[in-house]
Amino acid sequence: xxxxxxxxxxxxxxxxxxxxxxxxxxxxxxxxxxxxxxxxxxxxxxxxxxxxxxxxxxxxxxxxxxxxxxxxxxxxxxxxxxxxxxxxxxxxxxxxxxxxxxxxxxxxxxxxxxxxxxxxxxxxxxxxxxxxxxxxxxxxxxxxxxxxxxxxxxxxxxxxxxxxxxxxxxxxxxxxxxxxxxxxxxxxxxxxxxxxxxxxxxxxxxxxxxxxxxxxxxxxxxxxxxxxxxxxxxxxxxxxxxxxxxxxxxxxxxxxxxxxxxxxxxxxxxxxxxxxxxxxxxxxxxxxxxxxxxxxxxxxxxxxxxxxxxxxxxxxxxxxxxxxxxxxxxxxxxxxxxxxxxxxx
Amino acid sequence: xxxxxxxxxxxxxxxxxxxxxxxxxxxxxxxxxxxxxxxxxxxxxxxxxxxxxxxxxxxxxxxxxxxxxxxxxxxxxxxxxxxxxxxxxxxxxxxxxxxxxxxxxxxxxxxxxxxxxxxxxxxxxxxxxxxxxxxxxxxxxxxxxxxxxxxxxxxxxxxxxxxxxxxxxxxxxxxxxxxxxxxxxxxxxxxxxxxxxxxxxxxxxxxxxxxxxxxxxxxxxxxxxxxxxxxxxxxxxxxxxxxxxxxxxxxxxxxxxxxxxxxxxxxxxxxxxxxxxxxxxxxxxxxxxxxxxxxxxxxxxxxxxxxxxxxxxxxxxxxxxxxxxxxxxxxxxxxxxxxxxxxxx
Numbered sequence: 137x138x139x140x141x142x143x144x145x146x147x148x149x150x151x152x153x154x155x156x157x158x159x160x161x162x163x164x165x166x167x168x169x170x171x172x173x174x175x176x177x178x179x180x181x182x183x184x185x186x187x188x189x190x191x192x193x194x195x196x197x198x199x200x201x202x203x204x205x206x207x208x209x210x211x212x213x214x215x216x217x218x219x220x221x222x223x224x225x226x227x228x229x230x231x232x233x234x235x236x237x238x239x240x241x242x243x244x245x246x247x248x249x250x251x252x253x254x255x256x257x258x259x260x261x262x263x264x265x266x267x268x269x270x271x272x273x274x275x276x277x278x279x280x281x282x283x284x285x286x287x288x289x290x291x292x293x294x295x296x297x298x299x300x301x302x303x304x305x306x307x308x309x310x311x312x313x314x315x316x317x318x319x320x321x322x323x324x325x326x327x328x329x330x331x332x333x334x335x336x337x338x339x340x341x342x343x344x345x346x347x348x349x350x351x352x353x354x355x356x357x358x359x360x361x362x363x364x365x366x367x368x369x370x371x372x373x374x375x376x377x378x379x380x381x382x383x384x385x386x387x388x389x390x391x392x393x394x395x396x397x398x399x400x401x402x403x404x405x406x407x408x409x410x411x412x413x414x415x416x417x418x419x420x421x422x423x424x425x426x427x428x429x430x431x432x433x434x435x436x437x438x439x440x441x442x443x444x445x446x447x448x449x450x451x452x453x454x455x456x457x458x459x460x461x462x463x464x465x466x467x468x469x470x471x472x473x474x475x476x477x478x479x480x481x
Numbered sequence: 482x483x484x485x486x487x488x489x490x491x492x493x494x495x496x497x498x499x500x501x502x503x504x505x506x507x508x509x510x511x512x513x514x515x516x517x518x519x520x521x522x523x524x525x526x527x528x529x530x531x532x533x534x535x536x537x538x539x540x541x542x543x544x545x546x547x548x549x550x551x552x553x554x555x556x557x558x559x560x561x562x563x564x565x566x567x568x569x570x571x572x573x574x575x576x577x578x579x580x581x582x583x584x585x586x587x588x589x590x591x592x593x594x595x596x597x598x599x600x601x602x603x604x605x606x607x608x609x610x611x612x613x614x615x616x617x618x619x620x621x622x623x624x625x626x627x628x629x630x631x632x633x634x635x636x637x638x639x640x641x642x643x644x645x646x647x648x649x650x651x652x653x654x655x656x657x658x659x660x661x662x663x664x665x666x667x668x669x670x671x672x673x674x675x676x677x678x679x680x681x682x683x684x685x686x687x688x689x690x691x692x693x694x695x696x697x698x699x700x701x702x703x704x705x706x707x708x709x710x711x712x713x714x715x716x717x718x719x720x721x722x723x724x725x726x727x728x729x730x731x732x733x734x735x736x737x738x739x740x741x742x743x744x745x746x747x748x749x750x751x752x753x754x755x756x757x758x759x760x761x762x763x764x765x766x767x768x769x770x771x772x773x774x775x776x777x778x779x780x781x782x783x784x785x786x787x788x789x790x791x792x793x794x795x796x797x798x799x800x801x802x803x804x805x806x807x808x809x810x811x812x813x814x815x816x817x818x819x820x821x822x823x824x825x826x
Binding site for chain 1: 676680681684733734785787789791797
């Protein structure tokens with residue numbers, strides 16, 4: 137089964153509701169930038185590349201929604217749409233990258249009618265989606281070459297088809313390795329509190345018949361100490377100019393353990409996730425989400441009443457712990473500022 | 482509120498049902514070794530010292546249950562009781578320590594009537610319970626001296642009153658620090674899959690008005706990297722002769738991170754938890770529990786269908802990562818075989 141995380145259907149955006157997977161598989165429909173922003177905020181869609189694609193469609197939808205307005209009202213409405221989308225989630229840079237790209241397209245056609253602008257923006261959103269899949273497949277091929285036949289590979293969270301327009305970044309590497317005839321098996325952390333590992337990555341790998349084993353977030357160290365993990369591949373929400381990697385909370389712990397056990401730690405990272413404007417990881421904004429998420433899962437709460445709660449959604453892994461950045465332009469081993477600048481050279 | 486994890490009431494053992502805390506607070510009653518063994522296996526009671534006390538009462542209950550039998554039937558029944566209790570859980574050594582102690586008492590009174598033996602065994606179980614609390618308070622005082630006023634201390638799982646006859650080992654250190662006038666605050670990992678941190682430690686600390694913050698198991702690294710944790714104190718299920726520490730799965734990951742961030746990592750450990758018969762941590766049996774526990778929590782399952790699951794309940798932290806073992810006889814800094822032997826000298 138091909139996972140279409142986002143699709144254009146009947147002149148609207150449809151997104152798989154990732155909050156209810158794998159118990160239910162359902163598409164939700166979006167008509168405006170405002171509803172797409174809410175879909176991003178509430179994590180109907182998540183994963184840095186998928187958020188970028190969703191935001192691009194959000195801009196296109198808003199233009200379509202406003203195309204009968206006067207030029208002045210169209211402009212005002214579009215600006216509001218951009219603002220609302222930009223405020224939906226703070227950490228994944230792909231969101232801002234996609235908005236910037238859509239804005240440039242808009243600015244290039246300001247003399248045209250709202251209808252023409254709307255058409256042009258929709259074409260650009262389609263192109264961003266198609267590009268994302270092409271990029272994932274290029275990354276996948278580059279990453280697959282790093283994995284030995286028989287490798288047992290740990291991943292954290294979901295950097296899969298569900299986190300992108302399709303194929304996936306980290307899980308794209310696994311798909312490409314399997315396509316290349318390698319027998320690999322995947323170990324995935326459940327990834328509290330939103331359980332992207334238990335719900336989404338496990339589901340994707342089962343769909344693909346790639347062997348997958350689920351563990352809780354506190355078990356990776358034990359498996360590494362017992363020689364049961366050969367490599368780690370994760371995705372990322374933003375990479376700073378010096379190679380520091382922001383990704384789902386818990387990634388840093390896995391990286392520290394991988395270093396202790398001399399296990400290679402790879403980050404699958406499309407160029408759109410690299411933020412050259414951020415010097416180092418300590419400047420990457422880390423989203424703190426609602427404490428409700430940590431009290432339990434969905435409406436089922438188990439935490440003791442009266443306890444305080446923290447819920448940082450991401451952490452930063454320093455570049456020194458990263459064995460290699462897997463990009464669509466090749467693998468940057470031991471990434472640093474110089475290695476990253478070369479990608480854009 | 483004083484937490485009486487286990488209590489002798491109306492000639493039976495009562496134990497708080499820790500599977501349903503904190504949603505409900507309820508005692509279950511036990512009359513035989515067999516039911517106590519099932520209570521240990523199913524984690525009505527958990528925590529190494531509490532398991533030891535429960536097992537002692539299990540032996541006493543079985544003697545009481547069989548006291549009208551012939552001497553031969555009494556002996557056979559008692560042997561079965563010992564066997565069933567010993568098979569309940571494999572990792573916590575206190576279970577075997579308590580059974581050994583009860584067996585010695587039994588062997589010292591074999592010429593007496595079953596009724597007299599039953600009385601003597603019950604007295605010994607009472608003494609083990611009372612001793613456990615005295616030992617915890619001695620450990621607490623020794624450990625409290627290690628914590629600075631204002632310290633923000635991370636703990637994992639529940640090594641509290643609920644894991645002992647009362648007061649607690651790691652949480653006993655916190656109680657003693659507060660009693661000594663120190664202002665400390667506790668950060669606790671939720672401790673998947675059984676959620677002892679979110680349910681039990683958070684509940685105990687709220688009861689005591691000790692400030693407590695809940696995080697998921699993958700957040701400790703982020704907090705350490707941001708300078709938000711000053712020390713770690715955990716309990717243990719078994720310490721090998723060389724100082725290696727078996728404790729709840731995830732402890733090893735916390736220890737590795739603490740070392741990276743130069744944060745002291747202490748283990749609260751009554752002498753009954755030290756197993757001189759085990760040379761090093763790699764010989765400590767690690768219980769693998771039912772995969773059902775990792776699929777979700779209680780009957781609420783969220784994991785994708787068809788995923789394989791691992792569920793090791795404990796891991797081993799090598800002695801080199803332990804800053805100090807806090808015992809009732811004092812603190813062993815940088816524990817090794819020599820330091821541990823001195824405790825028994």
